[in-house]
Amino acid sequence: EPEVTQTPSHQVTQMGQEVILRCVPISNHLYFYWYRQILGQKVEFLVSFYNNEISEKSEIFDDQFSVERPDGSNFTLKIRSTKLEDSAMYFCACRGQETQYFGPGTRLLVL
Amino acid sequence: GESVGLHLPTLSVQEGDNSIINCAYSNSASDYFIWYKQESGKGPQFIIDIRSNMDKRQGQRVTVLLNKTVKHLSLQIAATQPGDSAVYFCAENAGNNRKLIWGLGTSLGVNP
Numbered sequence: 412e413p414e415v416t417q418t419p420s421h422q423v424t425q426m427g428q429e430v431i432l433r434c435v436p437i438s439n440h441l442y443f444y445w446y447r448q449i450l451g452q453k454v455e456f457l458v459s460f461y462n463n464e465i466s467e468k469s470e471i472f473d474d475q476f477s478v479e480r481p482d483g484s485n486f487t488l489k490i491r492s493t494k495l496e497d498s499a500m501y502f503c504a505c506r507g508q509e510t511q512y513f514g515p516g517t518r519l520l521v522l
Numbered sequence: 523g524e525s526v527g528l529h530l531p532t533l534s535v536q537e538g539d540n541s542i543i544n545c546a547y548s549n550s551a552s553d554y555f556i557w558y559k560q561e562s563g564k565g566p567q568f569i570i571d572i573r574s575n576m577d578k579r580q581g582q583r584v585t586v587l588l589n590k591t592v593k594h595l596s597l598q599i600a601a602t603q604p605g606d607s608a609v610y611f612c613a614e615n616a617g618n619n620r621k622l623i624w625g626l627g628t629s630l631g632v633n634p
Contacts, residue, residue: 415565417565442619442620444621444622446622452626453611453624453625453626453627454566454611454613454622454624455624456621456622456623459619459620459621461619466618466619467617467619467621502565502566504622506620509554509571509615509620510556510568510571511556511568511620511622512568513558513565513566513567513568514565515564515565516564516565
């Protein structure tokens with residue numbers, strides 16, 4: 412069964428450093444998403460991406476965040492200058508028709 | 523504003539019993555609803571979905587009920603097993619970009 416993969420599974424970084432979180436979506440899916448989940452809180456939408464451009468973003472997704480699909484298979488989330496409050500699980504999701512399928516997540520810890 | 527919330531943060535059931543997890547939503551424009559299961563340290567796993575033109579949908583051991591009049595969703599798990607222990611989220615899907623709006627989650631524990 413096709414699945415979404417994410418790397419790394421864990422990332423520890425210093426405040427102010429850049430991080431890139433990577434996702435390989437299901438191959439024939441065209442809609443891509445990033446969500447985050449701060450420990451003990453609900454999942455929050457960050458951004459949706461379709462046809463090589465952002466289709467919607469939340470208030471969380473400020474100028475420090477960016478996404479791209481550099482090679483037609485990977486889908487990346489970059490945080491340019493991490494803050495302590497960026498510590499969370501980051502989930503990539505994709506969909507073909509209606510249902511969104513999620514990756515296992517990257518746990519980001521900013522120290 | 524948009525919101526999805528869960529009535530019960532925790533639920534404990536005996537193995538073999540049926541479980542019912544409830545969810546309220548507030549966006550009457552939402553047309554698609556999904557239940558996800560999240561085990562510790564893992565990503566949300568799709569369980570079952572339902573469109574707003576339906577009021578019931580059944581899967582293997584799971585049933586989702588939708589009551590649009592009171593904006594309420596429920597997930598029923600038949601013959602609950604230890605492997606069903608997880609946090610269950612309902613999410614609603616609205617808008618052209620189909621972003622998911624999530625509730626807080628209900629933690630289901632199954633006693634042997």
